[in-house]
Amino acid sequence: MTFFSLTPEEWEAVRLSLKVATVAMIASLPVGIAVAWLLARKEFWGKSLLNGIVHLPLVMPPVVTGYLLLLTFGTKGPVGAFLAQFGIVFAFRWTGAALACAVMGFPLLVRAIRLSIEAVDTKLEAASSTLGASALWVFLTVTLPLTLPGIIAGMILCFAKAMGEFGATITFVSNIPGETQTLPTAIYTLTQVPGGDAGALKLTAISIAISLGALLISEFLARRAVQRIAA
Amino acid sequence: MSLSIDVRHRLGSFELEAAFASAGGITAVFGASGCGKTSLVNIIAGLIRPDFARISVGDTVLVDTARGIDVPPHQRRIGYVFQEARLFPHMTVESNLAYGEWFTPKAQRYAARTQILDLLGIAHLLKRRPRDLSGGEKQRVAIGRALLASPRLLLMDEPLASLDAARKAEIMPYLERLRDEVKIPIVYVSHSVAEVMRLATDVAVLSQGKLAAFGPAAEIAQRLDLVPDDEREEGGVIIDMQVAAHDAGFDLTRLASGAGDIYVPGRLGPEGTPARVRIRARDVMLALEEPRNISALNILRGTVAEISSAGPSSVNVRLDCGGAAVVARITRHSASAMGLAPGTPAFAVVKAVSVSGPTAEPH
Numbered sequence: 001m002t003f004f005s006l007t008p009e010e011w012e013a014v015r016l017s018l019k020v021a022t023v024a025m026i027a028s029l030p031v032g033i034a035v036a037w038l039l040a041r042k043e044f045w046g047k048s049l050l051n052g053i054v055h056l057p058l059v060m061p062p063v064v065t066g067y068l069l070l071l072t073f074g075t076k077g078p079v080g081a082f083l084a085q086f087g088i089v090f091a092f093r094w095t096g097a098a099l100a101c102a103v104m105g106f107p108l109l110v111r112a113i114r115l116s117i118e119a120v121d122t123k124l125e126a127a128s129s130t131l132g133a134s135a136l137w138v139f140l141t142v143t144l145p146l147t148l149p150g151i152i153a154g155m156i157l158c159f160a161k162a163m164g165e166f167g168a169t170i171t172f173v174s175n176i177p178g179e180t181q182t183l184p185t186a187i188y189t190l191t192q193v194p195g196g197d198a199g200a201l202k203l204t205a206i207s208i209a210i211s212l213g214a215l216l217i218s219e220f221l222a223r224r225a226v227q228r229i230a231a
Numbered sequence: 232m233s234l235s236i237d238v239r240h241r242l243g244s245f246e247l248e249a250a251f252a253s254a255g256g257i258t259a260v261f262g263a264s265g266c267g268k269t270s271l272v273n274i275i276a277g278l279i280r281p282d283f284a285r286i287s288v289g290d291t292v293l294v295d296t297a298r299g300i301d302v303p304p305h306q307r308r309i310g311y312v313f314q315e316a317r318l319f320p321h322m323t324v325e326s327n328l329a330y331g332e333w334f335t336p337k338a339q340r341y342a343a344r345t346q347i348l349d350l351l352g353i354a355h356l357l358k359r360r361p362r363d364l365s366g367g368e369k370q371r372v373a374i375g376r377a378l379l380a381s382p383r384l385l386l387m388d389e390p391l392a393s394l395d396a397a398r399k400a401e402i403m404p405y406l407e408r409l410r411d412e413v414k415i416p417i418v419y420v421s422h423s424v425a426e427v428m429r430l431a432t433d434v435a436v437l438s439q440g441k442l443a444a445f446g447p448a449a450e451i452a453q454r455l456d457l458v459p460d461d462e463r464e465e466g467g468v469i470i471d472m473q474v475a476a477h478d479a480g481f482d483l484t485r486l487a488s489g490a491g492d493i494y495v496p497g498r499l500g501p502e503g504t505p506a507r508v509r510i511r512a513r514d515v516m517l518a519l520e521e522p523r524n525i526s527a528l529n530i531l532r533g534t535v536a537e538i539s540s541a542g543p544s545s546v547n548v549r550l551d552c553g554g555a556a557v558v559a560r561i562t563r564h565s566a567s568a569m570g571l572a573p574g575t576p577a578f579a580v581v582k583a584v585s586v587s588g589p590t591a592e593p594h
Contacts, residue, residue, distance in 0.1 A: 127317040129304045130276050131380050132334030137305075141330075145321045229321040 010199055012178050013186035014206055020094060020182055021162035024101035025155050028109055032154065033147075036113035037139070058107040062167025069100055069172040096173035097180045101165045105158035112157055116150020117143060148225040156218035160211055183207050232289040234258065234384065234416040238274055240281040247271060249435065249442040256432030257410050257417045259448070261424075263459050267440040268420045272386045275418065276311050277304030288384045288416065308335065310377030310385040314392050316369040318361035324372050325357040331380025342381040350412065351375045351405055367398035371405060378413065385409075385417045391426060399426075406430055407587060424465035428452055428509050429587045453556045455512060455547050456539070466547075467511035470555045474504040483528075486586070490555035491531040495586045509585045512547055515559035516580040519569055529581040531557055535571050550579050557581075 006014070038044070039051055057065045073080040073090040080091060090096035120143050128138045144151075166184040173180040175189060187203045190196035237250040247267040251258075260268050273279040275286055277293070280301070284294045293302050293309075310331070318327050328348075332340065348354040351371045361369060370390055377385060390406075391399045403426075410417065410430060421427050427434060427448070434451040436444040444457055449469050451457065458466040475487035477498050484499045485492050486506055493508055500506075522530060533552035541547045546566050550557045557579045571577065 121317075123313070123315070123317055124319060126278050126304075127311065127313060128319070128330070130278070130307075130309060130311040131331035131376065132305050132308065133330075134303075134305050137334070142319060 006202060007199065009177055009181075010186065010203060013181050013183055013203065016094060016097075016178075016181065017163055017183040018210070020097045020101055021159050023095075023098040024105060024162040025109075025159045027098065028102040028106050028158060029151075029155065032106060032109040032158075033113055033144075033151070036110045036117055036154075037143070039110070040114045040117040054110050055107045057104050057168075062104065062165070063171050065103060066100060066168035066171025069096075069103065069168065073099065073172075090173070092173050092176060092180060094173075094179055097169050097182060098162075100168040100172045101162035102158075104165050104168050105161040108157040108161055109154040112154030113147060113150050116147045116153075119150075120146045146229050148229070149222045152218055152221045152225060156214050159214055163207065163210060163214075232383070232414070232416055234418070235285070235287045236271075236275065237283075237285045238271060238281055239283040240270065240274060240279070242270060245440055247274075247440040249437060249440075251433075251435050251442060251445040253416065253433045255414075255416050257419050257430050258433045258435060259427040259431035260418060260420045260435050260437060261427045261431075261457075262422065262437035262443075264422055266437040268422075268437055269388055271437070272311070272388050272418060272420055275384070276309050276386055277302065277307050291383060305334070308339070308380065308383050310380055310382030312370070312373050312377050312385070312387040312390045314389045316361075316366075316373040318364075318369055318372060318376070320361055322361075323357065324353070324359050324361065324364070327361065327372060328353075328357070328376050328379050331376055335381050340381045342379045344379060347375050347378050350408055365398070366394050367401045370394065370398075370402060374405070374409070378409075383415060385413070385415055386420075387417060388420045389422070390419075391421075391423075403429065403587070422459075424458055424462045425509075428465075428467070428469050429507065429585075449555070452509075453549060453558060455541065455558060455560075464513055465511060466558075466560075467509060467514070468556050468558050469507055469509045470557075471505060471507050474499050474502055474506060476502065488553075488555060490533075490552040490557065492529075493531075493581070493584060494528045495584060499586065507587050509587070510557060510581055511583070512541075512558045512560035514581060514583040515557060516582065517548060517550075517559050517561055517565075517569065517571070518578045518580060519575075521578055522580055525580065527580045527582060529584065531579045531581065533557060533577060533579060535573055535575040535577055537573060538566060538571060548577075550577060552579065 035054060039047065071077050073096065075081065075084060075091050090099050124142055125138050128142045133141060164184055169182060170185055175181050175185040183203055187200050190200040233252065233254050235252040238247060240247045247270050249271060260271060262268050270279060274281045274284060281296065283296050286294045292300050293307050294300060319330065351374060353371050353375055356364065356368060356372065364372065391402060407430065419430060431448040433446065434448050435442060436451065436457050444451055444454060449471065452467065452469045455466040470488055470490055472486040472488040472493060475485045477484045483494045483496060485494055486508060531552045533550035535548055536551040537549040539547050541560055544563055545560055546563050548559045548561060548566060548571060550559065559579055
């Protein structure tokens with residue numbers, strides 16, 4: 001067959017990767033915005049600790065992050081066992097892959113949004129409050145719209161990280177075709193079997209195309225957002 | 232509507248302490264930079280939480296630290312015009328204007344949109360973005376945005392400071408119309424003698440955080456000792472007058488007051504129109520006899536009320552002219568040669584006046 005035709009398993013890996021990365025990005029966004037706002041605008045006890053925890057996945061070996069997730073969210077882990085009562089299972093499911101990707105992408109998401117919130121002029125927020133906006137409305141109508149370029153950048157970084165996540169995913173949810181086998185783990189598997197080179201190359205090309213596409217889209221969106229809010 | 236302010240607040244080693252009450256109109260807060268003007272308005276707006284304060288507008292108490300009252304800034308309904316406009320860059324002019332209006336409960340909205348757009352001359356800017364506006368336009372939109380929120384008090388913190396002379400001249404008439412047409416108290420912060428004397432009803436002078444003087448503008452204007460050194464030349468008096476007649480032949484308007492008549496070029500509006508005349512001390516000469524055959528049009532008769540030092544070589548001579556004051560800055564030498572002393576009858580020859588009023592042409 002030609003280079004561009006994929007086997008059903010390869011297709012499944014592409015589809016799953018996109019799903020995992022998208023869910024990871026969207027699910028972590030509200031939490032990411034909230035944490036970024038706390039870190040950018042509030043002073044509280046334990047702020048450095050929170051900042052450290054958020055950034056931990058960036059500096060720890062991914063395998064360690066994956067193992068910690070397994071210990072916490074595994075079927076016998078404290079959180080995993082609790083959530084299992086409500087039918088929410090992460091271990092060895094695609095949802096677990098999404099969780100691993102979200103945790104790994106979270107520092108990048110928070111960092112981009114935090115920097116962007118810090119760049120918003122607090123004088124505009126003060127002006128908004130004198131015009132009758134409560135703290136929540138100030139955030140929704142002034143801070144958030146002006147943070148949009150940072151939010152877009154953070155989302156794309158998180159998405160790209162999720163697309164490439166390997167160590168934490170394979171440690172936490174293993175490498176089950178059709179359930180937790182994403183692009184990187186599929187490529188890894190293909191490189192381990194004789195004659196898998198062609199498939200690995202195809203998936204690599206797709207990987208590059210998706211990453212590049214995401215970058216281009218983010219550039220385009222961020223430029224439009226900046227134009228909209230430029231003073 | 233009345234305004235009552237009593238504030239004590241410590242910022243590091245700086246202590247702000249001011250108390251005054253005004254019946255309405257424009258209360259100017261005047262002082263050199265760093266004297267605590269902006270802190271004072273930020274406390275009024277609720278952006279700074281003061282150590283002690285009692286602030287009320289009409290019957291509404293905004294802050295009373297002794298009674299534990301502290302209305303949050305977004306519920307104070309105070310229009311705040313900042314020095315740098317602070318328009319929302321992600322919104323059109325129209326959305327900026329509608330912003331405060333939207334947050335104001337319907338029952339409390341009194342601002343008439345078309346009237347305010349008209350008053351400020353901004354109706355043609357609605358579709359534009361703040362970045363496409365000139366400095367003067369931005370500031371007018373900012374004033375409109377504050378007014379459309381139907382505030383109970385308007386705070387203006389050096390609204391003209393970031394503008395050049397031409398833009399200032401463009402906005403001044405709008406501010407005067409605001410004072411005369413909007414029936415809410417206005418607190419106007421400025422370090423410019425000219426602005427304060429042109430606009431203010433009452434003046435509060437702040438010096439290093441303390442209230443150095445408070446009173447009606449005409450009274451404070453006579454206190455040339457309150458004028459900072461770098462604005463020394465701007466010191467002078469203001470007299471509130473009325474249009475008496477217009478001479479079409481020479482195109483001169485005669486203004487009348489208890490102090491006498493003042494002629495100004497141009498037409499100022501129908502008889503009875505109020506007009507404020509500002510006479511700088513350096514623009515006044517004194518004569519012991521009524522000058523004749525002199526080109527100066529405006530000569531006021533009075534008696535010397537007070538002579539005070541204005542530097543090593545000059546003095547300020549305050550003349551009482553039918554209840555109004557005119558101050559002349561002359562050399563100490565002349566004062567001595569003329570034998571001026573309190574009670575001496577004298578004539579003030581006014582070389583230049585500036586006039587402002589609701590219908591005065593900007594010049």
